[in-house]
Each structure stands twice: as C-alpha cells, then as structure tokens.
Amino acid sequence: MRxxxxxxxxxxxxxxxxRGAAVALQRPAADAGEDAWQAYVFLRDNPAGVTRDLxxxxxxxxxxxxxxxxxxxxxxxxxxxxxxxxx
Numbered sequence: 497m498r499x500x501x502x503x504x505x506x507x508x509x510x511x512x513x514x515r516g517a518a519v520a521l522q523r524p525a526a527d528a529g530e531d532a533w534q535a536y537v538f539l540r541d542n543p544a545g546v547t548r549d550l551x552x553x554x555x556x557x558x559x560x561x562x563x564x565x566x567x568x569x570x571x572x573x574x575x576x577x578x579x580x581x582x583x
Contacts, residue, residue, distance in 0.1 A: 500575050503557045511555035518548040518562045544568045
C-alpha cells in the first residue's frame, strides 16, 4: 500500500505509523466502572468499507495525516494534513 503524503509525495506505508480512527473517543469519568474503562481502552469498531484514520509520517516529514481509505479494497481515497482538517 502506498500513501501519498501531501508534503513528500507517494511513499510506502512502512514509512508511516498507524494511530487509529480519526475520531475523538469519549473518555470515561474517573469513577466510571471497570466495564466502561475496558471498552474505552480495548474495544474499537472494525468496519469493512471507508474509514478515516490518523497516520504519522515517521520515516519522512513527521506530519500527521488523515487518510481516507477503503478497508475492503485497500484503496486510498484521500490524504490530508491533520492540522488542516476541521474537527
């Protein structure tokens, strides 16, 4: 898989570090029960289809990217600098 960094151009995905879904997780309250904390730490959606993920260009420019990709086909649909993406 090749990811097109907006600053460096197309690169092999091994230059990047995958961080996870580009959505904010709701952190449980400090006094939340064990089940709430287990879900927060360990449970994530694993959709088949289009996702938006955070990737760090570790072996390149050091930029954080939001990569829109299709997990079923591995097609990269878009890459954007995370700093320029509206939350």
